[in-house]
Amino acid sequence: MAPPSDRNGRRRRRALLLPLPYHGHVNPMLRLAAALHARGLAVTVVHAETRVPDRRSLPAGCELVTVPDGIPPELAASNDIPSFVFALNRNCAAPFRDLLAAALREDDDGRRVACVVVADVDWFAPLTAARELGVPALALMTSSAARFRVYMAYRRLSEMGYLPVQESNMDKPVDELPPLLVRDLHARMDTARHVAYADLLDHIVAGVRQSSGLILNTFDAIERADVEHIRRDTSIPVFPVGPLHAISPVAAPQQSGALPEEDRSCLAWLDTQLPGSVLFVSFGTLVSIDADELMELAWGLAGSNRPFLWVVRPRLVRGRDSVELPGELLQEIRGRGVIVRWVPQEEVLSHPAIGAFVTHCGWNSTLESISKGVPIICKPCGSDQLGTARYVCDMWKVGVRVEIKDKVTREGIQVAIERLMDGKEGEMVRDRIIEMSDVVSKCTMKGGSSELAMNDLVDFIESS
Helix, strand or coil: CCCCCCCCCCCCCCCEECCCCCCHHHHHHHHHHHHHCCCCCCCEEEEECCCCCHHHHCCCCCEEEEECCCCCCHCCCCCHHHHHHHHHHHHHHHHHHHHHHHCCCCCCCCCCCCEEEEEEEHHHHHHHHHHCCCCCCEECCCCCHHHHHHHHHHHHHCCCCCCCCCHHHHCCCCCCCCCCCCCHHCCCCCCHHHHHHHHHHHHHHHHHHCCEEEEECCCCCCHHHHHHHHHHHHCCCEECCCCCHHHCCCCCCCCCCCCCCCCCCCHHHCCCCCCCCCCECCCCCCCCCCCCCCCCCHHHHHHCCCCCECCCCCCECCCCCCCCHHHHHHCCCCCCCCEEECCCHHHHHHHCCCCEEEEEECCCHHHHHHCCCCEEEEEECCCCCHHHHHHHHHHHCCCCCCCCCCCCCCCHHHHHHHHCCCCCHHHHHHHHHHHHHHHHHHHHCCCHHHHHHHHHHHHHHHCC
């Protein structure tokens, strides 16, 4: 990493960006990388060896280096996120510290190279290493501001008896975090898993509190109150620069082996459909569901009598590498349902044929749907998706929820589709999300709140 200079020979500050190796975390970090580079910063993406991106598809002008992580393949493939994140921090702390120390020594003139670190909030060990070396370090929260507030309150909520979530208190309001109910804080888990998760959040929040600032992939128009609460509670600079996919509209690189190749033939099929008629169904890159749940979803879509585009990626069903749907179902949806392994999601959501997005409510998917003006049918599966669905339906009113009692049913799927696609409620939701889409456009254009926050972030980095 040679010392960078601009066209006038002045030294440029180098930003070292550390994404967490999950696609939903890598994508916004690399959008941020592109945005920072476009504003004159030299950018190096530092990635663990696990799921490393293809360097040929990184944002233009950004370098990529990897650090060894020593993660066993079985741990990387597991759903044990606390163990995986703790192992990453433990194994990568020393290699990252060595990399950063070497970068600081690289100036041939004997001057310290000006660096700043931007790390995913889950990278608490590298944030500590940067601070110990005297390097400004900012954290990036790739999910919502509301979710980070849950992180900050998690230990206290546990002490108050809200957590772990129990059947008896699921519908109790969390007065400290309106509009959330207890069921929105997290999926139910056993005591050991709850303790591990609480420990991880303690480390994450402590790392952020000691950092130089916090970058949020959100915007003031939908989360102003939550952003301000974080500012008051942490007493560090907070930069709501999102939605990052709109600030930096370039494709993010795919991680090695993480996803199937995009099936672009679906776009030609969409061209043949009526405007606003198609249901787009996708549960992101990481979520897995039970086989019974998949079948209820499939028959619910079939029973809606509407055209749909459904992403059924590998490992969507828990414990299975692939999915085989029964012949009678495929016969029922022939000519009306298109099933693919992966799609260019932003292009699909931009297509005029799309009338609704049936989603797990991952934060990236939610922001993309709002910015494209596509109403949302929420079927959250856990983690931050639960709280995001509450905001989508009850606060922002840009979607409806699949009602689930004991389990997902085809009838519940069909009712949610009918609520959104027909009648007065659906009309109000469609009007509201068009308004929200306009808000996104205004906040990301020149002089908008997110564009100004990004400029403030760059100024902060340059002056650190």
